Amino acid sequence: MELLVQVAQFIFFKVCDLSAKQEFIDAAKSGKILARQCKKCNDVNLATVYFCRKCGNNQFENIFIDGTGHIETFTIITVPPTGFEKYVPYAWVIMKLNDSKLRISGFMSNVSKPNEIPIGTEVQIYGFDERGVLIKKSKLCY
Numbered sequence: 001m002e003l004l005v006q007v008a009q010f011i012f013f014k015v016c017d018l019s020a021k022q023e024f025i026d027a028a029k030s031g032k033i034l035a036r037q038c039k040k041c042n043d044v045n046l047a048t049v050y051f052c053r054k055c056g057n058n059q060f061e062n063i064f065i066d067g068t069g070h071i072e073t074f075t076i077i078t079v080p081p082t083g084f085e086k087y088v089p090y091a092w093v094i095m096k097l098n099d100s101k102l103r104i105s106g107f108m109s110n111v112s113k114p115n116e117i118p119i120g121t122e123v124q125i126y127g128f129d130e131r132g133v134l135i136k137k138s139k140l141c142y
Helices: 003-015 018-029
Strands: 032-038 044-046 060-066 066-078 088-096 103-109 122-129 132-135
Touching: 018 032, 018 132, 044 060, 060 066
Parallel strands: 103 132
Antiparallel strands: 032 044, 032 060, 066 088, 066 122, 088 103, 122 132
C-alpha cells in the first residue's frame, strides 16, 4: 500500500500548484473544492490546472466551490489494487459539482451494487485521506 500511496501523492502533488496542495486538502476536509478562476476570462477550473482551458491564461484567483453535486458515472471496485484491500467494496465516482460545470472524482466507501448509487444520486464531499477525495450520499438521500 505504501508504494500505491506514494504514487498517488506524487501524481496529485506534481499536478497541483505547490502552494495549493494543503489548501485543497483542507477545503475537501471541510466539504469544499478549491478551484481557480481565470483572471482574464473568469472561467473556473479545478486547482490542478496551470493554464485556463478556455483562453490559455496562467493567472488565477483561488475560489472555493461547495462540494455538493450528483453522480455522473461510477465504477464499483470489488477486486482492488494492492493496498486497497481493506476498503472493498467501494466505488470510484465522478460527480458534477452543483453551481459549476466542474466534475471531480473521488472515493465512495461501502458500495457493492449499482442500485445503491444510481446515476443522479445527490452526493457531497466530506474529506480527504490517502485514498483522495472522499464522497458520500447527501443527507437528502437518507
